[in-house]
Amino acid sequence: MAIDRSTVESVAHLARLSISEDEVRQTTEQITSIMGLIDEMQAVDTHGVEPLAHPLDAVQRLRADEVTETNQRENLQANAPAAEEGLFLVPRVIE
Amino acid sequence: MFTSTMQWEAVIGLEIHVQLSTKTKIFSGASTAFGAEANTQACAIDLGLPGTLPVVNDEAINMAIKFGLGIDAEINKVNVFERKNYFYPDLPKGYQTTQLEKPIVGAGHVDIMLDDKSTHRVRIHHAHLEEDAGKSLHEDFAGMSGIDLNRAGTPLIEIVTEPDMRNARQAVAFARKLHSIVTTLGICDGDMSQGSMRFDVNVSVRPQGQEELGTRTETKNLNSFKFMERAINKEIERQIELIEDGGTVIQETRLYNGDTDVARSMRSKEEANDYRYFPCPDLLPVVIEDSRLEKLRAEMPEMPEARKARFINELGLSDYDADVLSGELATADYFEAAAKAGGDAKLAANWVMGELAKTLNQNDLDISSCPVSAEVLGGLMARIKDNTISGKIAKQVFEALWKGEGANADEVIQAKGLKQVTDTGAIEAIIDDVLAANPKQVEQYQAADEAKRGKMVGFFVGQTMKASKGKANPGMVNQLLKKKLG
Numbered sequence: 001m002a003i004d005r006s007t008v009e010s011v012a013h014l015a016r017l018s019i020s021e022d023e024v025r026q027t028t029e030q031i032t033s034i035m036g037l038i039d040e041m042q043a044v045d046t047h048g049v050e051p052l053a054h055p056l057d058a059v060q061r062l063r064a065d066e067v068t069e070t071n072q073r074e075n076l077q078a079n080a081p082a083a084e085e086g087l088f089l090v091p092r093v094i095e
Numbered sequence: 096m097f098t099s100t101m102q103w104e105a106v107i108g109l110e111i112h113v114q115l116s117t118k119t120k121i122f123s124g125a126s127t128a129f130g131a132e133a134n135t136q137a138c139a140i141d142l143g144l145p146g147t148l149p150v151v152n153d154e155a156i157n158m159a160i161k162f163g164l165g166i167d168a169e170i171n172k173v174n175v176f177e178r179k180n181y182f183y184p185d186l187p188k189g190y191q192t193t194q195l196e197k198p199i200v201g202a203g204h205v206d207i208m209l210d211d212k213s214t215h216r217v218r219i220h221h222a223h224l225e226e227d228a229g230k231s232l233h234e235d236f237a238g239m240s241g242i243d244l245n246r247a248g249t250p251l252i253e254i255v256t257e258p259d260m261r262n263a264r265q266a267v268a269f270a271r272k273l274h275s276i277v278t279t280l281g282i283c284d285g286d287m288s289q290g291s292m293r294f295d296v297n298v299s300v301r302p303q304g305q306e307e308l309g310t311r312t313e314t315k316n317l318n319s320f321k322f323m324e325r326a327i328n329k330e331i332e333r334q335i336e337l338i339e340d341g342g343t344v345i346q347e348t349r350l351y352n353g354d355t356d357v358a359r360s361m362r363s364k365e366e367a368n369d370y371r372y373f374p375c376p377d378l379l380p381v382v383i384e385d386s387r388l389e390k391l392r393a394e395m396p397e398m399p400e401a402r403k404a405r406f407i408n409e410l411g412l413s414d415y416d417a418d419v420l421s422g423e424l425a426t427a428d429y430f431e432a433a434a435k436a437g438g439d440a441k442l443a444a445n446w447v448m449g450e451l452a453k454t455l456n457q458n459d460l461d462i463s464s465c466p467v468s469a470e471v472l473g474g475l476m477a478r479i480k481d482n483t484i485s486g487k488i489a490k491q492v493f494e495a496l497w498k499g500e501g502a503n504a505d506e507v508i509q510a511k512g513l514k515q516v517t518d519t520g521a522i523e524a525i526i527d528d529v530l531a532a533n534p535k536q537v538e539q540y541q542a543a544d545e546a547k548r549g550k551m552v553g554f555f556v557g558q559t560m561k562a563s564k565g566k567a568n569p570g571m572v573n574q575l576l577k578k579k580l581g
Contacts, residue, residue: 014369015189016182053175053197053374060379065117065154068124069138076142077134086133087241090184093231 003031101339102303105331106311107266108258110295111273112251113283114227115158121226121250122149122192129289137229137244143188149377151176155250156381158282159199159224160391162252165276165398166219168203170388176224176378179370184242185229193253195372198223199381200252205276206400207268208418217269218257227251252282258297258308263327267320270294271422275399278424285424287318294323298330300338309334310344314351314358322353329358402427410440419448425463436473439480446472450493467496475504488513488565516567522559522575525567529558530579540580552576 008028012019019027073086082089119127123140140147163170175197178190200222209215229244254273260266274292278285285291299311314330317323329351334344351358397405399421406417420430426447434443451472455462475496479489484504492507501507508514516522530537533555540551552573559572 010369014180014182014371051196053380054376054378056379058379059382060151062153062156062381063124063150065119065152066124067119067126069119069126069136069140071135072138073134076137076139076144082239084236084239084241086135087232087236087243088134088184089236089239090242091240092238093184093233093240 003028003035103300103331103335104303104305105262105327106258106299106301106308107260107262107327108297108311109254109256109260109266109269110297110313111254111256111270112227112293112295113162113254113277114291115155115250115252115282116284117152117154117158117250119152120248121152121155121224123248125248127249131245133241133243134245137247141187141244141248149192151378151381152250155224156199156383157387157391158250158280159222159252160383160388161280161282161395162222162254162277163200163203164392164395165280166200166203166205166222168219168222169201170383171197171199171201172383172385172388173197173380174199174224174383175380176375177372178375179372181370183228183231184240185231185244185247187229187244187247191226191228192375192378193225194223197380199383205269205272207265207272208414209268210264212414215259215265217259217265220255220257222252222254225251225253258299263324263331266296266327267324270320270323272399275421275423279396279399281396287320290318293318296323296327296330298327298334299344300331300334309338310346312344312347312349314349315361317351317353319353322351325353325356326351326358329356333358399424399427406440410434412440412444416444416448420444423462425461429462429465429469432469433473433476436470437476437480438473439476442476442479443473446476450490454493454497466499467493471496471503478504478508482515482517482568484508484513484515485565485569488515491565513566516563517571519571519575522563522567522571523579525562526555526559526572526575526579529555529562533558537580548580552580555580 005024005028008019008024008031012024012027077083077086077088080088115121117127119125120138120141123138125138125141126136128136140149160170162168174194176192177195179193179195180190182189198221200219202221203219205217205219206214207217227246227249229242229247232241232243234241256269260269274285274287277283277292283291287293294317295313295315296317297311297313299309301307301309312330312334314326317326330349337344348361349358350361403417403421406412406421407414410417412420419426421427430443430447433447434440437443451462451465451467455465472493475489475492478484478492479486484492491511492504492513495501495507495511496504501510536551536554540548540555543551555576556569556572559576560567560569563572
């Protein structure tokens with residue numbers, strides 16, 4: 001299966017990634033070659049094989065419902081580009 | 096209003112987000128307590144910082160299972176979390192951790208009672224566990240939006256129904272039933288005004304008799320039963336009008352503003368709907384052991400349907416009364432406590448659905464904040480039953496109790512001197528006065544034939560009751576009057 005540039009552009013848009021013209025060309029080639037690998041895997045007969053949700057053959061551990069986290073707002077917001085009145089600030093979202 | 100010449104049928108399905116009442120988030124040990132200062136309960140995991148690892152909250156799993164057991168659903172013993180990828184500032188990770196292919200709760204059902212008192216089954220397609228997002232505050236921060244992530248990571252179950260409802264009233268009856276189920280199970284506080292339960296409604300219309308479904312729209316985030324009913328009716332009308340005018344319904348997400356009663360299109364679904372789901376590599380499959388299921392099954396409380404059946408079979412209530420009284424946890428608890436304290440279930444049903452409901456309504460109050468407790472109302476009912484007061488005086492006592500004029504019925508009856516007069520001599524004395532004051536009516540009564548007397552005696556009963564300020568025992572007044580009038 002070949003991936004065209006419009007697919008790459010739309011995936012980049014969904015992930016909010018800005019990629020240059022060169023990168024579009026390069027990424028299209030790379031993903032197409034990855035798809036070739038996937039095509040090979042698709043050809044394997046998996047009839048009767050349970051889909052795998054995780055490569056590790058293990059089970060999720062659960063934690064008790066107890067508060068263990070403390071307020072770290074000051075530390076966490078020190079990393080944010082902008083904060084005011086305890087809120088993270090982001091470019092305005094219009095809906 | 097518009098009039099339609101064609102017969103249309105609406106088809107409604109719901110998606111409901113229920114906030115689970117765990118103490119902590121679904122994947123972190125940050126508190127979920129409501130009302131904290133912005134971002135003081137959002138930890139590094141909730142913020143999706145690099146290097147963090149989510150760990151699933153045991154209690155969220157239990158609560159989801161309880162919901163499944165409460166709607167007779169299959170529990171998927173192996174269930175898997177996936178990433179739903181989309182970009183929005185209140186979702187700092189860039190994906191919502193949710194379930195898709197293997198949700199924790201499989202198909203189940205909820206029965207509702209329709210207006211014609213028949214039972215209608217709404218099938219549940221599945222229910223899955225997921226995390227809530229934060230909140231965007233679109234107030235003016237110099238052209239910026241403020242983000243509060245305290246809610247991010249709060250555990251939700253999203254319940255998806257089959258399109259089994261045909262009008263807004265059915266949808267609301269279902270929503271109320273679901274509210275009663277989750278509050279009875281104790282897995283959600285049910286506070287809709289705080290967003291603890293949020294309803295998305297999918298609506299389409301088709302000509303009556305047509306098999307094929309019409310194009311549906313989704314109206315999101317309705318957080319009251321009243322708004323939900325209005326929004327559905329409005330959308331049904333809009334779609335019918337649109338089609339009859341030669342237009343076509345497009346699949347879109349709509350927003351309804353309850354305060355202005357206006358709905359508008361938010362975004363059309365075709366372009367945005369690419370969430371690129373994949374199993375979350377940070378989380379292993381959750382496996383539910385039989386022992387856990389058995390333990391939870393043993394802990395299940397009495398569900399609304401079972402409670403309704405008990406109200407009918409053990410307390411002798413009608414189907415209708417039992418349905419109304421079991422329909423909401425707080426009402427059902429209140430009713431049962433009042434019935435027990437007053438020693439009469441039917442009388443309690445009449446009071447809770449009548450005088451109490453009316454007064455709560457007039458004061459715009461919930462039964463959970465009722466100033467007259469179930470025990471106090473029971474005490475009042477006991478005084479009706481032992482003939483201390485009549486039903487009419489009881490309403491007066493209730494009013495006084497509502498206003499806080501006395502801690503219980505006995506105090507009010509005592510203070511206001513409302514005790515019923517059951518002394519024959521005293522009642523006879525009042526009757527004598529009434530008869531003496533109305534000689535003409537007495538003459539007419541005695542001249543009338545037996546058939547007419549029944550009605551005519553009412554006048555004297557009324558006068559006597561009035562003269563006794565409502566305190567004479569009505570049964571005795573009737574009896575003594577008939578004897579005296581001959």
